[in-house]
Amino acid sequence: MSDESGTQELGITESKEHNPGEWYAEVVQKAGLADYAPMGGFIVTRPRGYALWERLQDHLDGWFKETGVQNAYFPLFIPESYLEREKDIVEGFDPEVAWVTHGGHDELDERLAVRPTSESIIAPFMAEWVRSYRDLPLRLNQWCSVVRWEATETKPFFRTKEFLWQEGHTAHATGEDAWDETMTRLGQYERLYEEVMAIPGMTGRKPEHDKFPGADTTTTIEALMPDGKSVQAGTSHHLGTSFAEAFDITYTDEDEEERIAHTTSWGLSWRALGALIMTHSDDQGLVIPPKLAPTQVVIVPIWQSDTEDEVKEYAADLAAELDEEFRVELDDRDERNPGFKFNEHELNGVPLRIEIGPNEVDDEEATLVHRPDGESEVADREAITESVQDALDTVYAKLYANAEETLENNIREAHGRGEILGTLGKHGGYVKTGWCGDEACEAEIKDQIAAEIVMLPLEEDYEPVHDTCGVCGEESVETAYFAKSY
């Protein structure tokens, strides 16, 4: 297979700690994950980046299907008149829509929106397909790209005008069913982050003024990045009856009564890849958990001319055995020395390196080196499959523990404008405070320091962390989590 990586000769030169933005861009490019497209705001996802996305898809798609979701595909374009049928949607997305105005040499009668999200083209079909309670729940999902013409700076996977995602759309008989669905999908996003991506997530809901257009409730999973900013890692919306009313999604119940359906939508985009890269990687390059790694184990034989044959044979034999359980690469290139190979596989984020030299051959052993921290251990050749599995589990556990520690150390309480601003300014992370529910109080913080309320707790009856609003001092009705965010 081709290497297709002319740009990979040099290692990472930027520091994650001191220049997180430049460091991130360098890791993305030098690990061969993505390149910038000629049009501002667009990227090219290279094979190594796309392979990560495919593995995320496999996990999530499997869980969706196990829980009653069917994949489908709806048109890329949405007629302007359809977009206008739900007023919140058109207000929310109109400023960000890319418009197709011409087909070939002809101007179109009606402009077509390149889908920014597909509620407006899916809902009318739900209305056609749902007749009776027997047709419910209806659970559809599509994997596709969407376009949102935001003017902000491009950050591969985090902020791009076009992005890949999945969007789920469901219809239910009752609001309660729709709420259960909303939470099921949020739970699957959380599971993806925790089990697959080794990132602990915080689940909550967005304030009223920051909900998805038309939604009753927008739930979110937030992940804390090492630079102290929060990433909205996936959202699941309880849409209530707003889309059902706008698009006439009704059903006859068991008593032949006409009822309005309740809908949800939920999406997770390749921003998850951004969070993944940002969370675990380091100044040597990409770090990724074993479940996502295209190559989980790289075997590097180290020989002198007099030991070449035996070392290479031992390594090849080992590779053949491990290949039955893991995604393995044997790197026995003659033209590169071991140091070069180590650097390259570290840059590319291979979770486990196995070094085989004459000593390992003589002692019937193998040296296992963990990518995240360089820790090495010697394993018996005989029980190598178990040892490699243990080592990969340990790599996952280290990554998760590290991210969890960062999260736990960066949730702080604060009360009073000065304390909130000071804490956010000094440490980043999340600041918990009481909130009166007024958007103006958020705006005050936002104007000063570009931090906003990223999350409110989900539990229905909980005590706010403070009796009074951390900003205005009026009575508190919520606990708000302030953070800067991507």
Add this chain to the structure above:
Amino acid sequence: MSDESGTQELGITESKEHNPGEWYAEVVQKAGLADYAPMGGFIVTRPRGYALWERLQDHLDGWFKETGVQNAYFPLFIPESYLEREKDIVEGFDPEVAWVTHGGHDELDERLAVRPTSESIIAPFMAEWVRSYRDLPLRLNQWCSVVRWEATETKPFFRTKEFLWQEGHTAHATGEDAWDETMTRLGQYERLYEEVMAIPGMTGRKPEHDKFPGADTTTTIEALMPDGKSVQAGTSHHLGTSFAEAFDITYTDEDEEERIAHTTSWGLSWRALGALIMTHSDDQGLVIPPKLAPTQVVIVPIWQSDTEDEVKEYAADLAAELDEEFRVELDDRDERNPGFKFNEHELNGVPLRIEIGPNEVDDEEATLVHRPDGESEVADREAITESVQDALDTVYAKLYANAEETLENNIREAHGRGEILGTLGKHGGYVKTGWCGDEACEAEIKDQIAAEIVMLPLEEDYEPVHDTCGVCGEESVETAYFAKSY
């Protein structure tokens, strides 16, 4: 799981033989494969249709990866200036491009083409990524949708303005390598048609005037539909150096000499689904080969009140056992009678039905009914897994044999304008004739009967079937296959 099929109450009313167009549209809609979108030329792919596409993808994607292809993702939009860099591409596709002219409320400085095909956005990145012979071959593929603004009538999967496909793009050191690649991919398309879709394909190349814009050679796999028309089922292009020259894809060879690369591209679209549906289905509805069927086996218990418990238990036990090897559905709904269920599963194309009544329970047997022809056989309960596998293999073999017979009976020789037109007019299918190589001779036939040269044989040294051109009588240089086509 939801049934999501309010439109499925009635069976097929049109006749495949007498009204193939209406019959096809009815099967697509009533089997829940696709619906028409509100914009002319676009369709919605429903879950049952998308599930077929996912299975096609799985097969082809697996073969691609086994043979060195890496998936990637390139932007949906191509700047107009990029499209213009290869002159044949812009001439070939300009009349069919959907143009994005506005992002949000602003007019764009440069129009963006919604990708009609991606050579023009992929080639410049190949130029960046390929430096030396070590970077070759470079083999990329993406699964995506493309838009071509054709004004013809919409036919789901066959002709739609937006369609799903895969497009492979490769670069090689030599023209010979690029040719081998072209043929490898054509071979994989042929394998997909034959092994998975049970459709025999004919492979060949397109005449000069019908090549892909910029290609040296366009190879094609053609499949004959029961209505006598040919479907271009997949194409694989040897692009020579035209794109490499336009986009500067060069490499240094082993002697440090600068060389131009040779590229290919190859694509297969959801037209394959159209061919699949059209070839095997009948007046009862959808027929699909077992490898593609979302449900391969449906078990229908048939009981009276006094036998209900034993029949249902026997059927459930059978379902549990078969579920380990096959995709099985147990249809033990109380509210539907067996006849209704038979019709529904026939409409949806389940390849094998197993009927379980009191007799089957008493005799420890099962009755297996083949979807394509209704043939039934009795199998011992004890060896049921083997019997079901044999029956599914038989279903595949029947479908393939049927399609092969149609193909073999519909390749005819003809010579002379009148004979060619008469044969095509009376029988459809392929007409083989000598050809002088002049497009004007094709045009004469095309003007009369809308048939064209769909294929020329691939072999490099073959004797034309006639010494003289079947149309003009001049010396023949090729054997041309004329057919009407989708």
